[in-house]
Amino acid sequence: MAKAEQLRSLTGFTSRTEEADIWIPRLVALLSLFLVAAPLITVTVAALRPGMTLPFQAGEWTLRNFAEVFGDPFTYRLLLNTFLYTLASLCFALPVALTFAWLVERTDLPYRDSIYTLLLIPMAIPGLLKALGWVMLLGPRQGILNLFLRDGLGLDAVEGPLNIYTFAGMVFLTVLSVVPSMFLLLGPMIRTINPAFEEASETAGAGVFHTLRRITVPLISPGILAVLLYYTIVMIEYFEIPLAIGLNARFPVLSLQIYTLTRGEQLPHYGLASTYSFLGLALGIFLLYQYRKLTTGSQKYEVITGKGYTQKQFSLGRAKYLALGLIGFYLLLAVILPVSVLLWTSFLDYYLLPSQAALSHLSFTNYIEIFRSPRITTAATNTLILFLAVATFTTLLALMVSWVVHRYRPSFGLLLDNMVFLPLAVPSIVVALGVLLFYIRTPLWGTIWIIALGHAIRYLPFSTRIISAAILQIHQELEEASWVSGASKLATLTKVTFPLLLPALGNAWLWVAIHSMRDFSFPLMLISYTNVVITSLLWSLWEEANLTALSALATLLILVSMAFTVGSRRIASHRTF
Amino acid sequence: MLRYIGAFLILGTILGITSRDLRAAESGSQQVIKAALKAEEINSRYEGDINYWTTEPSSKELVKLEEAFNKRFKLKVKLKHTPIRSAEVANRFVVTTQAGRPAEGDITIISPPALSALSKNGLLEEFDWVGVLGKEFPEIQRRVNTIPAEYRNKALEMYHLVYIIAYRTDRLKKEELPKTWEEFTDPKWAGRFAVANAGYPFNYFLSVPGWNEQRVLNLTRAIRDNRAVFVKGSPGVAAALQSGEASLGITSVGNVEEMKAKGMPMDWTALPGLVLAQKSLTIPKGAPHANLARLFGGWLTTEGRELFENITRDGLAWSEENSLLAKKLKELGLRSGDLTLIDTPEKDELAEKMLKTIQRLYLGR
Numbered sequence: 001m002a003k004a005e006q007l008r009s010l011t012g013f014t015s016r017t018e019e020a021d022i023w024i025p026r027l028v029a030l031l032s033l034f035l036v037a038a039p040l041i042t043v044t045v046a047a048l049r050p051g052m053t054l055p056f057q058a059g060e061w062t063l064r065n066f067a068e069v070f071g072d073p074f075t076y077r078l079l080l081n082t083f084l085y086t087l088a089s090l091c092f093a094l095p096v097a098l099t100f101a102w103l104v105e106r107t108d109l110p111y112r113d114s115i116y117t118l119l120l121i122p123m124a125i126p127g128l129l130k131a132l133g134w135v136m137l138l139g140p141r142q143g144i145l146n147l148f149l150r151d152g153l154g155l156d157a158v159e160g161p162l163n164i165y166t167f168a169g170m171v172f173l174t175v176l177s178v179v180p181s182m183f184l185l186l187g188p189m190i191r192t193i194n195p196a197f198e199e200a201s202e203t204a205g206a207g208v209f210h211t212l213r214r215i216t217v218p219l220i221s222p223g224i225l226a227v228l229l230y231y232t233i234v235m236i237e238y239f240e241i242p243l244a245i246g247l248n249a250r251f252p253v254l255s256l257q258i259y260t261l262t263r264g265e266q267l268p269h270y271g272l273a274s275t276y277s278f279l280g281l282a283l284g285i286f287l288l289y290q291y292r293k294l295t296t297g298s299q300k301y302e303v304i305t306g307k308g309y310t311q312k313q314f315s316l317g318r319a320k321y322l323a324l325g326l327i328g329f330y331l332l333l334a335v336i337l338p339v340s341v342l343l344w345t346s347f348l349d350y351y352l353l354p355s356q357a358a359l360s361h362l363s364f365t366n367y368i369e370i371f372r373s374p375r376i377t378t379a380a381t382n383t384l385i386l387f388l389a390v391a392t393f394t395t396l397l398a399l400m401v402s403w404v405v406h407r408y409r410p411s412f413g414l415l416l417d418n419m420v421f422l423p424l425a426v427p428s429i430v431v432a433l434g435v436l437l438f439y440i441r442t443p444l445w446g447t448i449w450i451i452a453l454g455h456a457i458r459y460l461p462f463s464t465r466i467i468s469a470a471i472l473q474i475h476q477e478l479e480e481a482s483w484v485s486g487a488s489k490l491a492t493l494t495k496v497t498f499p500l501l502l503p504a505l506g507n508a509w510l511w512v513a514i515h516s517m518r519d520f521s522f523p524l525m526l527i528s529y530t531n532v533v534i535t536s537l538l539w540s541l542w543e544e545a546n547l548t549a550l551s552a553l554a555t556l557l558i559l560v561s562m563a564f565t566v567g568s569r570r571i572a573s574h575r576t577f
Numbered sequence: 578m579l580r581y582i583g584a585f586l587i588l589g590t591i592l593g594i595t596s597r598d599l600r601a602a603e604s605g606s607q608q609v610i611k612a613a614l615k616a617e618e619i620n621s622r623y624e625g626d627i628n629y630w631t632t633e634p635s636s637k638e639l640v641k642l643e644e645a646f647n648k649r650f651k652l653k654v655k656l657k658h659t660p661i662r663s664a665e666v667a668n669r670f671v672v673t674t675q676a677g678r679p680a681e682g683d684i685t686i687i688s689p690p691a692l693s694a695l696s697k698n699g700l701l702e703e704f705d706w707v708g709v710l711g712k713e714f715p716e717i718q719r720r721v722n723t724i725p726a727e728y729r730n731k732a733l734e735m736y737h738l739v740y741i742i743a744y745r746t747d748r749l750k751k752e753e754l755p756k757t758w759e760e761f762t763d764p765k766w767a768g769r770f771a772v773a774n775a776g777y778p779f780n781y782f783l784s785v786p787g788w789n790e791q792r793v794l795n796l797t798r799a800i801r802d803n804r805a806v807f808v809k810g811s812p813g814v815a816a817a818l819q820s821g822e823a824s825l826g827i828t829s830v831g832n833v834e835e836m837k838a839k840g841m842p843m844d845w846t847a848l849p850g851l852v853l854a855q856k857s858l859t860i861p862k863g864a865p866h867a868n869l870a871r872l873f874g875g876w877l878t879t880e881g882r883e884l885f886e887n888i889t890r891d892g893l894a895w896s897e898e899n900s901l902l903a904k905k906l907k908e909l910g911l912r913s914g915d916l917t918l919i920d921t922p923e924k925d926e927l928a929e930k931m932l933k934t935i936q937r938l939y940l941g942r
Contacts, residue, residue: 054668057675074937135820140768142821159768165806247774247807252940260936267664267690267929350841351819375636375658440676524665528681529628529657540660543632545812545832547819 025410028400032420035397035457039426042434043281046274055270056437065275079279082254085167085242086235089174090228096175096330097182098190098224102212103323104183105191107314115327116187117569120510122334123180124561126518126535127240128542129554131164131173133338135244136345138164144341144353165248173241176334178234181462182227184507188470189223190216191503208314223469229287230424230465236280237427240520254279255427262429270433277430284425288418339558346552366552375532382448383517383534387564390455391513395505397456398463406471417468424461431458432525446528454522459515463508470504510568514561605713606650606872613868624653627869630669630682632660633831638888645884646873654869663856667691670861671698680861683870686735689925692728692857701731702862704871714879723895724857725920732857733878736891737918739853739902740778740811743833744825745818747842754825754846758782762799771817771826772800774807776935778827781852783931784924785917788850790931797935807939818843830902834890847909852917853894 046055050062069075103109104116122130137145140163149161163169193216201211217224239255246256254276261273316323345351346366352358370376401420405413423431435454444450474497482492523536534557541550610619619625629639636658643656659682661669666687670680671694680700687695695701706721723734742754755761761770779797782788806823808814815832817823819841833845858878860870877885882900886892892900896913906916919928 054672054675057671074940135822139820139822141823243809247939257940260940267694268668350836350839351821353821369637373637374640436672437676440673440678445678446681527659527661529659532659536660540632540635543662543810543812544635544835545814545816545819547816 021408024400025404025408025412025416028397028404029410029412029416031397032401032416032460035453035460036419036423038438039423039431039434039457042437043274043277043426043430046270046430046433047278049271053271054437055274055433065271066278068272069275069279075276075279078252078254078257078276081251082236085170085174085251085253086232088167088171089178089235090231092171093175093178093182093231094224094228097179097186100179100183100327100330101186101190102216103316103327105187106193106216107316107320107323109316109320109323113569117566118331119183119327120180120514120565120569121331121562122176123511123514124518124565125335125338125558126520126538126554127173127177127238128244128520129342129538129558130177130334130338131241131244132547132550132554133341134164134169134173136341136351137337138162138169140165142353145337147353165245167249167251170241170245170249170251173245174235174238176330177241178231178238179330179334181511182231184511185227185230185466185469186220186224188466188504188507189220189227189473193219208316212314226291226465226469229291233280233284233287233424236283236425239427258427259429262427262433270430273427274430277425277427280427281422281425284422285418288421339555342551342555342558344551345548346555348548351547366549367556369549370553370556373537375537378530379532379534379537382451382531385448386452386455386516386533387513389449390452390459390516391509393452394456394459394463394512395467395509398460398467398508399501399505401460401464402468402471406468407476417464420464421461423457428458428519428521429525432522435522436526446530448531448533451522451526451531451533452516454526455512455516455519458519458522459512462515463512466508466511467501467504470501474500506568510565513568514565517561517564518557605710608709609868609872609875610650610652613866613872616866616868618866618869619652619654622653623651624655625866625869626655626657627866627873628659628681628683628864629656630659630661630666630684631686632662633686633891634885634888636660641888642877642881642884645881646876649876649880650872654873656873663687663691667694670695670700674698674700674861674863679863679865681865682861683864683866684858684860684874686856686858688738688854688856689919689922690929692732692859693922693925695859695861696728696731700861700863701728701859703730704860706730706733706871706875710871710875714875716879716882717875720878723855723920725922727922728857732859733874734893735856735858735878736886736889737853737894737902738811738856738891739830739847739851739894739906740781740827741830741833741845741847741851742825743814743818743828743843743845745821745842746844748824751844751846755848758796758848758850759799761805762796762803764803766803766825768804768806769824771806771808771814771823771828773810773814773827774936774939775810776932776939777811778852778854780928780931780935781854781917781919781924782850783927784919785850785852793931794934794938797938801939829891830905831889831891834901838890847906847911849915850917851906851911851915852919854919856891 042055047065048061048063049055049057050060050064053059100119104112104119109115135143137143140146140159143162143164146160146162149155150157153161155161164173197215197219198211201215206214237255239259242253242256243259246252258273258276261269261276344354347362347364348358349361349363349365352361401416404410405417432454435450435457439445439450439453444453478496478500479492482496483489487495518535520535520539523531523533524539527536534553538550538553538557541553613619613625614621634642639656639658643654646652647654663686666682666685667690670682673679673681692701707718710717717733720733721730724732744754755763755766760766776797779793782793783790806817808817811828812832814823814826814828815836818826819836830845833843836843858874860867860874864870882892886900890901892898892902894900894902894906894916896903896907919925
C-alpha cells in the first residue's frame with residue numbers, strides 16, 4: 001500500500017484523482033449494498049413471520065418456523081441428502097471441468113477455439129429442459145435409449161436397464177449442467193499459470209502428466225478449492241434437476257423442499273421456506289469464511305507479472321484423439337441427445353417414439369403456432385433486453401466491485417466482497433420475492449426492468465467471482481510499471497489491465513447473458529402483462545403439459561442461445577490479447 | 578271525459594311499465610357499460626382493457642373469447658392476459674394491495690385456497706350479480722347460488738376440477754383399470770401409473786364419505802411404495818401418459834380431453850368418491866376495470882361458458898348441466914349425489930392440512 005502511495009506521488013496524481021479514490025469505493029459499496037439488501041432483509045423478516053403471512057404484512061412475529069424446521073428430523077435428512085448430492089455432483093463435475101479447462105487452455109488440442117465455444121453451449125439449455133429430454137431418453141419404460149438397449153441386448157423386461165429417476169440419474173444430469181460454468185471459472189485460472197514453474201519441471205525431466213500432477217494442480221489448488229466452495233453453495237440452491245428427478249428418485253434435497261413451499265401447488269409458505277433458506281445462508285457464510293481464508297494474501301495467486309509471460313503449451317501427441325473423443329462424448333450427452341429429442345418432439349402433434357409410422361405426424365405446426373402467438377413478439381423483445389442489459393450491467397458492476405476490493409483495498413473491502421456473495425446463498429425464488437416487495441412502489445414495478453434488476457442481484461456473485469479471480473492473477477507491478485512510465489490511471493486501466501481482463505469479462509458477460517435468458521424464477525414471480533419473456537411462455541406450456549409446443553419453443557430458445565454464445569465467443573476471441 | 582282520463586291512465590300505466598322494463602333492460606349490460614364509460618374504463622368508441630389474470634385458456638385461445646364477448650356487446654375491449662396460477666394470483670393481489678397499489682388484475686379464476694386467502698385479506702367484494710345481470714343472464718342465479726355462503730355474491734362458479742383416471746387406450750382396456758383407489762396398490766400397477774407430486778386428489782378424500790385420515794395415509798403410502806411415477810401437477814400426469822412413461826394416471830379432465838382432441842390414444846374414467854374442486858371467477862377489490870370485468874365475468878360464466886368449455890375442455894360436473902363433463906359422468910353412471918364438492922372453507926382447510934401430510938409422505942417421511 002505504501003509502495004502504491006509512493007508511486008502515486010512519483011507519477012504526480014492530482015487531488016481530484018485522490019478524491020475519486022475515496023468516493024468511488026464508497027459509491028460502489030453503497031450501490032451493492034442497496035442491491036443485495038432486498039433479498040437478505042426479506043429472507044430474514046420472512047423467517048420470523050408465521051404461517052402464510054407475507055414478510056411485510058401486519059401481524060405477529062414468531063420463532064415458530066425455526067422450531068418447526070430444526071425440530072423436524074426430516075430437516076436433517078434433507079441436509080444429509082443435500083450434502084451427498086452436492087458431494088457426488090462435484091466429485092464428477094470438477095475432474096471433468098478441470099480436464100476440459102486444461103485441455104483447452106494449456107495443450108495443443110486441435111480446434112481449441114471452437115471447442116471452447118462448444119463447451120459453453122450446454123449452458124444454453126435450461127436444466128428443466130435437459131431433464132425433460134433425458135426423461136424421454138432414459139425413462140425406465142419408454143425411454144428411447146432404454147428401448148434401444150432392451151432391443152439390442154435382447155432383454156425380456158418392461159423396464160430399464162437404465163433409469164433416469166434415480167440418485168445416479170440426478171447426479172448425472174447435474175454434472176452435465178454444471179460443467180460449462182465450472183469450466184468458465186477454471187479456464188482463466190489455468191490459462192494464466194506462471195509457466196516458469198512448469199518449464200523448470202520439464203527441464204528437470206518430468207513428463208507432461210507428472211508436471212501436471214506435481215506443479216500445475218498444486219499451483220491452482222487454492223483456486224480449485226474456491227471453485228468447489230462456490231459450487232457447494234450453488235448446489236444447495238440448485239432446484240431444476242431435483243424438481244424433475246428428485247421426487248421419483250426418492251431423494252429429496254433442501255432446494256426441492258424450498259421450491260415446494262414457495263412454488264408448489266398450495267399457497268406459498270414463505271416463512272418456512274425462508275427458514276430453510278437460512279440454513280443455506282448460514283452454510284454459505286461459513287463457506288465464504290473458508291473461501292476468504294483461502295484467498296487471503298492474494299499475491300500468492302498473482303501469476304501474470306511484469307517479468308515476461310508466455311504460455312506453455314503441452315503436447316498431447318496421440319492422446320489428442322482421446323481428448324477429442326472425451327469432449328465429443330460430453331457434448332453428445334449434454335447437448336446432442338437431449339436437443340435431438342426435443343427437436344423430434346417439436347415436429348409432432350403429440351409425442352410419439354421415433355418410428356416410420358411417426359413420420360406421418362411430422363409437421364411445422366408447432367413452430368407456426370409459436371409465431372402466431374399474440375405474446376411472442378413482446379416475449380422475444382423482453383428476453384433480448386434481459387440478455388443484453390443484465391449481462392452488461394452485472395459485468396460492469398462486478399468489475400467495479402472486484403476492482404474496489406482488490407485494487408483500492410478499502411477498510412470495508414472484505415465486507416463488500418462478502419456482501420455481494422451472499423445473494424448466492426439465498427434461493428432464487430426468495431430473492432425474487434425480496435425484489436417484488438422491495439421495489440413494489442417504484443416505477444420499475446411491472447416492467448421488464450424489475451426482472452433485469454433481480455437478475456443483476458442474482459448473478460452478481462458469479463460475475464464477481466470470475467472477475468475477482470482474474471484481477472487477483474494480475475500482479476500490480478504491471479500497473480505500477482505503466483504509472484512509472486508516465487501513463488495516467490485511466491490509460492493504465494484501458495491499455496494494460498483491461499485487455500488482460502477481457503477474457504474474464506467476456507466470460508462473465510456471456511454467462512450472465514445466457515443465465516438471464518433461461519431463468520424461470522424471476523419472470524414467474526414478477527410477471528405482469530408487459531414483462532412476459534420466453535421462459536414465461538415456456539413455463540405456461542410446461543404447466544399445460546403441451547410437450548410438443550414446449551419442445552418447439554425450447555428448441556428455438558436453445559438455438560438462439562447457441563447462436564448468441566457462438567457469436568459472442570467469436571467477437572471475444574477476436575478482441576482478446 | 579272519464580273515458581279520456583281512463584285511457585290516459587291506462588296509457589300512462591303501460592308507458593310506466595314499459596319504461597320501467599326499459600330501465601330494467603338497461604340495468605343489465607347497458608348499465609354496466611354505462612358505469613364503465615363513466616369510470617373511463619372504456620372510451621366513447623367503446624375501447625378498453627380487461628386484465629385477465631389466470632392460466633386458462635392460453636393467450637392464443639383467449640382471443641376467441643375476446644372476439645365473442647366484443648361481438649355480443651358491440652365493444653372493442655382487449656383481454657390482456659397474464660398467465661399466473663391460482664395460488665400466486667392470491668399472493669400477488671395481497672402484496673400489491675398491502676403496498677398501496679390497486680390489484681393489477683381485473684378478473685381471475687381461482688381454486689378454494691386462493692379464494693379463502695383473498696377473502697381473509699378483504700380483497701373480495703360483493704356485487705349484486707342477480708340484481709344487475711340476472712335478467713340478461715338468467716343462469717347467473719345458479720352460478721351465484723352454487724358458491725359457498727361465505728363467498729356468496731363475491732365470486733361465481735366457473736368450472737370443476739375433476740380428478741379422474743386417465744389411461745392409454747393403446748395399452749390398456751377399460752375393463753383392466755382399477756375399480757377402487759386401493760387397487761392402485763396392486764403390484765401389477767407398480768411403476769405404471771403417474772400421480773401429481775403435490776398430493777392431489779388424495780388430500781380431498783377426508784371429505785368423501787367412508788374415508789378417514791388413516792385410510793388416506795395408508796393409501797398414499799402404499800401408492801408411493803408401489804413406485805408411482807411422481808410428476809408435477811395434473812398436466813405432468815398427462816405428459817407422462819403422452820411420453821409413455823405411465824400407462825395410466827390420476828389427473829384432471831381438461832388435460833386428457835386436450836390430448837384426445839389431438840388424436841392421442843387416451844381416455845378417462847372415474848372412480849367412486851369422485852372429488853370436484855370448485856374453480857371460481859372473481860373480481861378483486863379495487864380492480865382497475867371492475868365494471869367491464871363484471872360484465873365479462875357475468876357473460877363468461879353463463880353465455881360464454883360453452884365457448885370456454887370448448888376451448889379449455891373444463892366444465893361443470895353437475896348432472897343437470899349441459900356440459901361435456903356432465904354428459905360423460907352420466908355415461909359413467911355418476912350423478913351429482915355421487916360427487917364430493919370441495920367448496921366450503923372447512924373442507925378446504927382440511928384438504929390443505931392433508932396436502933402437507935401427503936407431501937411429506939411422498940418425500941419419504
